[in-house]
Amino acid sequence: MSRGLFITFEGIDGCGKSTQIKLLSDHLGSTGHEVVLLREPGGTVVGEKIRSVLLDKKNDGMDPVCELLLFEAARAQIVRELIMPALDDGKIVICDRFFDSTYAYQGYARELGAEMVKALNLTATSGLEPDITFLLDIDPDEALKRRGIRGDGDDRMEALGTGFQQKVRQGYLELAASFDRVFKVNASGTREEIFSAIRDKTESVLRERS
Numbered sequence: 306m307s308r309g310l311f312i313t314f315e316g317i318d319g320c321g322k323s324t325q326i327k328l329l330s331d332h333l334g335s336t337g338h339e340v341v342l343l344r345e346p347g348g349t350v351v352g353e354k355i356r357s358v359l360l361d362k363k364n365d366g367m368d369p370v371c372e373l374l375l376f377e378a379a380r381a382q383i384v385r386e387l388i389m390p391a392l393d394d395g396k397i398v399i400c401d402r403f404f405d406s407t408y409a410y411q412g413y414a415r416e417l418g419a420e421m422v423k424a425l426n427l428t429a430t431s432g433l434e435p436d437i438t439f440l441l442d443i444d445p446d447e448a449l450k451r452r453g454i455r456g457d458g459d460d461r462m463e464a465l466g467t468g469f470q471q472k473v474r475q476g477y478l479e480l481a482a483s484f485d486r487v488f489k490v491n492a493s494g495t496r497e498e499i500f501s502a503i504r505d506k507t508e509s510v511l512r513e514r515s
């Protein structure tokens with residue numbers, strides 16, 4: 306059986322990742338594909354425990370290197386426990402955030418630098434990379450308005466404010482300029498406009514592989 310397809314979604318908080326992941330997985334499911342939906346940090350029992358430590362606002366004294374290592378620890382688990390086996394089974398894996406988040410948040414916005422992040426990403430993933438990464442690009446003020454509409458309480462990462470989100474956005478844009486697998490989508494459009502770009506790109510990659 307051929308290896309499955311590994312798709313990741315990236316972008317600042319509130320850019321529309323969950324919304325588009327649902328649309329894409331419904332679409333792929335309805336066209337006969339087996340889809341596995343995962344999120345980072347989390348996805349596994351161990352990873353969800355690490356997630357709650359990372360997002361807990363009470364942990365506001367967390368050192369940035371500690372934060373980086375916790376994200377990578379959760380990643381090591383999800384890659385080996387869930388992502389690699391699903392890809393080996395020929396499934397389509399869609400992951401809500403993956404290692405590009407670590408470049409953008411910890412490497413770029415937290416200024417830990419790309420080299421340290423690259424080395425740890427490689428350790429955590431054993432070299433596994435997404436086939437396609439959708440970067441949903443949006444102005445942080447617009448994303449903040451959307452999150453306001455949703456009415457969620459901020460978690461520890463979201464509570465960092467729009468100045469931090471601006472830096473994260475810049476980090477992501479550098480990645481999009483550097484890697485062909487990163488497909489940037491203007492996320493300020495309607496749900497349907499954004500989804501149409503994502504669906505077209507996914508279908509063209511599936512066609513190339515068949």
Ligand SMILES: Nc1ncnc2c1ncn2[C@@H]1O[C@H](COP(=O)(O)OP(=O)(O)OP(=O)(O)O)[C@@H](O)[C@H]1O
Nearest residue numbers: 317318319320321322323324451452455494495496
């Ligand atoms: N294209 C769109 N236009 C307007 N509102 C949108 C659009 N896409 C999503 N939304 C709304 O914006 C909010 C944030 O979207 P969503 O939860 O999908 O983002 P997210 O990237 O998953 O956020 P988080 O990083 O917090 O998980 C939701 O209320 C969602 O319904």
Ligand SMILES: [Mg+2]
Nearest residue numbers: 322323324401
């Ligand atoms: Mg989400």
